[in-house]
Amino acid sequence: MKVDWDHLQFFLVLARVKTLTNTARIIGVEHSTVSRRIQALELALGSTLFKRESTGYELTLEGLALIPHVEQMEQAFLQIEKSGSPLQGHVRIGTPEGFGTAFLAQLLAELSKQYPLLTIDLIPVPKMIKLSHREADIVISIDRPKSGPYIITRLTDYCLKIYGSKNYLENTPDIKKLDDLMHHRFVNYIDDLIYSPELYCLERLPLQLNANFRSSSILAQQMAVSAGAGLAILPKFLAENRSELQQVLENEVRFIHTFWMLTLVDLQHEPRIKLVWDFLRTQVDQYQDLLMDR
Numbered sequence: 001m002k003v004d005w006d007h008l009q010f011f012l013v014l015a016r017v018k019t020l021t022n023t024a025r026i027i028g029v030e031h032s033t034v035s036r037r038i039q040a041l042e043l044a045l046g047s048t049l050f051k052r053e054s055t056g057y058e059l060t061l062e063g064l065a066l067i068p069h070v071e072q073m074e075q076a077f078l079q080i081e082k083s084g085s086p087l088q089g090h091v092r093i094g095t096p097e098g099f100g101t102a103f104l105a106q107l108l109a110e111l112s113k114q115y116p117l118l119t120i121d122l123i124p125v126p127k128m129i130k131l132s133h134r135e136a137d138i139v140i141s142i143d144r145p146k147s148g149p150y151i152i153t154r155l156t157d158y159c160l161k162i163y164g165s166k167n168y169l170e171n172t173p174d175i176k177k178l179d180d181l182m183h184h185r186f187v188n189y190i191d192d193l194i195y196s197p198e199l200y201c202l203e204r205l206p207l208q209l210n211a212n213f214r215s216s217s218i219l220a221q222q223m224a225v226s227a228g229a230g231l232a233i234l235p236k237f238l239a240e241n242r243s244e245l246q247q248v249l250e251n252e253v254r255f256i257h258t259f260w261m262l263t264l265v266d267l268q269h270e271p272r273i274k275l276v277w278d279f280l281r282t283q284v285d286q287y288q289d290l291l292m293d294r
Contacts, residue, residue, distance in 0.1 A: 003041065003045065007038070011070060012070050012071070014034065015067060019056045026270075028089070028090065047062040048063075049066065087118055088117035088272075089270075091138065092123065092136045092138075093121065093122050093136060093138045093276065095123065096259075097124045097218055099235070101124045102238045104140075107283050108120050108122055111276070115275070126217050128195055129141075131263070137264075138262070138263050138276060140261050140280075141260050141262065142198045144260045145262065151263050152260055153261050154258060155280065155284055156285075157257065158235055158236065158237060159255065159291070160235050160254070160257065161234070161248075161254055161293070162232070162247065162248040163231065163233075163239050163245045164225060164231040164246060165227070165244050168228040175248050177252075178253070182208075185231065186202060186232065187211060187214070187225050187230050189221075194216075198257055201233040202233055205253070222234055222238055222239065225245065226245060231248060237290050256292075261280060
């Protein structure tokens with residue numbers, strides 16, 4: 001009996017993710033190819049390895065018995081791969097818009113240079129990327145999921161402060177105490193388009209402040225503040241390299257938020273996922289002064 005190792009790889013991924021579509025996406029083929037590979041493996045072994053259930057493709061007793069043997073082969077293959085073969089494949093990362101654009105893009109560009117056969121998709125958007133819908137392989141979120149088949153880690157805390165452009169501050173009343181903010185214009189999120197309660201910062205100040213310029217995009221808010229539209233509460237990492245911006249009440253107003261990083265349980269041991277996961281954790285550790293304004 002001759003068994004193709006490629007067929008066994010398809011078998012292992014399908015056993016972990018349960019559906020032809022997700023298996024096809026992870027491996028990078030059509031779902032019909034997955035079906036053909038599994039049928040060829042079952043024919044070679046003379047056994048039925050999966051049964052269709054409402055939850056997806058579930059292993060039969062024969063399939064369950066095969067798993068530990070294939071996992072041993074997988075580990076041996078990974079050791080060989082690490083010793084000589086360059087890492088390749090796709091990794092899709094979903095992040096909040098500002099963090100992905102202003103902080104991660106440059107760092108991931110460096111990682112891409114180190115691994116030229118690895119394709120990195122960065123999705124920085126002003127909304128929640130749904131890991132459960134397979135919109136990304138790794139998600140960085142300001143909200144920690146309450147449940148789900150996820151591996152979750154606290155990636156980093158980050159601070160937010162009030163900023164205004166130097167030109168705006170030179171031409172408006174001085175700000176020496178919290179109540180002085182009542183005499184200023186503000187830039188903020190659009191209430192009915194806000195995608196997380198964590199983004200409510202201006203509303204937590206003990207003042208009745210109204211925004212005169214609003215956007216669902218934190219990058220648009222930063223640009224509006226730079227152009228003199230008013231004051232805004234911005235992440236330190238977003239305002240750090242903007243010489244036209246200046247902190248206001250820097251010792252009195254400070255918000256601390258958290259970025260959580262998560263991936264699906266069935267992806268955690270994929271070499272390409274682990275590489276990016278470990279890289280991101282290492283990088284944020286090195287940039288704590290910037291993220292936390294120390």
